[in-house]
């Protein structure tokens with residue numbers, strides 16, 4: 263067992279990245295060699311541009327997903343092992359456990375980043391139910407296990423409904439990033455397809471000055487009405503209804 267692997271196992275009490283190093287070493291092509299520190303810094307450049315209105319959301323969306331194709335996941339696991347990680351409270355319903363990540367620099371002090379980082383730790387029954395967003399952008403990258411990722415564009419708002427268009431339905435493996443912005447894939451939905459799974463989420467909020475930092479709006483695509491143009495007129499629902507309606511198997 264390598265030193266990294268052993269150290270990672272020691273961190274299991276804090277969070278379960280136990281499978282990461284062994285699996286990730288084989289999971290990625292050799293071209294995915296962008297070291298985690300450079301990935302974190304590049305994310306910072308992109309976040310700053312998006313926050314300053316100097317980059318279109320669609321460009322941020324594409325570049326963040328491309329960046330995640332390049333990151334060396336083993337080095338990312340190393341950074342996570344030495345990061346400060348704290349629970350974001352008890353999960354609501356069968357949400358995955360969310361944990362905030364503070365990355366530490368060489369000096370052991372927190373790195374100042376223009377974005378938030380969070381881990382989502384899925385058990386077999388966890389699900390991030392389908393929801394839309396306002397005033398923010400994010401990108402969930404799978405780093406452990408397999409996750410069914412479904413995304414939808416938000417075509418228009420319609421008094422208690424959202425008209426949405428399916429854009430992606432894949433079982434994602436480590437290294438797959440699903441970004442969301444106001445213009446692209448604004449609705450997303452994540453369900454595990456392995457006993458355990460984990461994503462790391464890059465979060466940029468407060469994008470609309472004078473508004474809340476973010477707004478999450480659960481939506482129900484499964485009970486929506488299919489329209490002739492391929493879109494779905496899906497009802498907005500409460501968080502409680504969303505938890506009742508959606509499970510990991512939905």
Ligand SMILES: [Fe+2]
Nearest residue numbers: 393395400450
């Ligand atoms: Fe979300």
